[in-house]
Amino acid sequence: MNLLTIGINHQIAPVDVREKVALAPDTMQDALADLKNYLNHTSDSSSEVAILSTCNRMEVYCAANDQHISENQIQAKTLDWLASQKKLSVKDLMPYVQTTVASEAVRHVFRVGCGLDSMVLGETQILGQMKQAAAEAQKAGSISTYLNQLFNKTFSVAKEVRATTEISTHAISLASAAVKLSSRVLGPIENQRVLFIGAGEMINLCATHFSAKLPKSITISNRTPQRAQALVQTLNNQGHQGVFLPLAEVPKRLHEFDIIVSCTSSTLPIIGLGMVTTALNLRKRQPMVLVDLAVPRDFEPEINRLQDIYLYTVDDLGEIVKEGMQFRSKAVKSAEEIIDTQVNHFMHWLHQRSNVPFINSLIEKSEALQQIEIEKAKKRLIRGEDPLKVMTELARGLANKFMHGSLHSLHQSDEQSMEEYQKMLTQIFMANQRKH
Known part of the structure; x- marks a missing residue:
């Protein structure tokens, strides 16, 4: 999963640059559909995209589940799209572009939602703007599982930060x-x-x-x-x-x-x-x-x-x-600690999601092996063989089939990796014993 943010904001770009890339609200639906189609045009994946455009920032949030396209390629395609939309040069935009990937992208989105990246530290208006960006992306059909989860987590993190710290106290608007x-x-x-x-x-x-x-x-x-x-x-x-x-x-x-x-x-x-x-x-x-x-x-x-x-x-x-502005450093530090914890939780969820295809594949293979042994057992029962003996052979056959691949891989492993492989197999089978 490639997760990244690509943006131009008040931290690095003056207003005369930001206004060139700003997207008007009445063009957002078309822009989202166009960007999604552009990113997916040369790829088998289905990229998710959302756009946040305010007076202080224009950012694209992207999730692309495709190992054949890198973060650099996604950034390049997004900037090509933006430059084309606004009739600008990518070369002219590059000095003002901020890109974050993976856990740093998650941290950036959380910080934006909490007002830690705002011109007015701790301001609350940005959260409403992010909710509007999520709603626009939902309406356009440009986001799904990953960005939905990212936005929802951002809103809950912002709520926690405002409830447990004084980050918004003394904010000068x-x-x-x-x-x-x-x-x-x-x-x-x-x-x-x-x-x-x-x-x-x-x-x-x-x-x-x-x-x-x-x-x-x-x-x-x-x-x-x-x-x-x-x-x-x-x-x-x-x-x-x-x-x-x-x-x-x-x-x-x-x-x-x-x-x-x-x-x-x-x-x-x-x-x-x-x-x-x-x-x-x-x-x-x-x-x-x-x-x-x-x-x-x-x-x-x-x-x-x-x-x-x-x-x-x-x-x-x-x-x-x-x-x-005179903000308490303790409030900012507390907010950052909350964000760090929640970034770890989100990345754990993301890694779990990445295992889903592999797990589904294992389940399919397991069910195929089960079906083979069940068919054998049915035939033996039809022939009138002792049910207890058939069940015993069924259990032995399943165990052998499940063990075969692991034992074969163990025998084929070199001396250096054998010990690590043994530990892994031990953990797997010990976990099964504890479960049953």
Whole structure:
């Protein structure tokens, strides 16, 4: 069994690389089917694949039960597929690719699920994203026994880590970092007008953090009005006055806002250089803070060149998170110990699964030998021979057949391996005696 992960994440790749390989949610089903077909095209095996694509990582999880294809070949084929999908060069991607195999692959997936590999150490959002990735793969029919077991084990390990350690205590989120950066630039949030573009989980988190600071106004804009209006209603129920702004009206009203936080699934920027330049002129050069939490990015990178504009990406917020995080080393150590134990358990299960074909083969041969002796016994009974004598000969015949292969191999073994072979046979037959 080849088990591996192939990914590009925030630890080794900047946002301008990550956005190039990110997969939009509405393309995931097609991507999973296409990758599975591509990996299986030149192989007799049936590879299992799942894809996790977030603002901080794009990772492929693969299990391939084929001795004729190596981990290196699977990695090469996966990167070829990804480069082809995104019209990129494999050579350009390679410096940012992280691959783990076997037990290290299991450990990596567990660490991701527990938030130990996240920009915000111990954050819980990643677990929901992994569950969504598993659900997408299930729907696409791209995973089966091995990756199902890996995901299920990951979820239980994450639950154990959060229940028994303080890994999530004191976690500083990207949302709170956005508030901190904005107040550094513009002063108290209570004097600012905030626009949120998007209505997903990250925008909901940001709206919660910003609304707690009682900004002058909160406006929500989104491609789907119903989702934006639902968030507005939530804010209103909490005592904050939120209003909805149709996405089409954002360009002509951009100048009204001091802070703009955006996180959509758009594959192209939705806020351009010209739009911000116009807004800045209408504001008479009054500064604006733009927080881009999307990957691919929602704001054109060229906007950062404008004076009086403070544009921050997820990587910039990550630096703020690092500044303020004080995690107990004991909690991290405890989490790693739990993961190490569970990796060993998973690898034991994996090795047991790898023995199934061999065991089934032994059972088939055993049943064939039994059938031969049973047929002999039937014929003798039909001829009227003594049943006790027939049963004795049946037992002796089975014993001889089962012993023949072992004794033949023992006689054929060299002096160096004979002692080890004797020990193995002794263990087998002693186990049988204890059982009966």
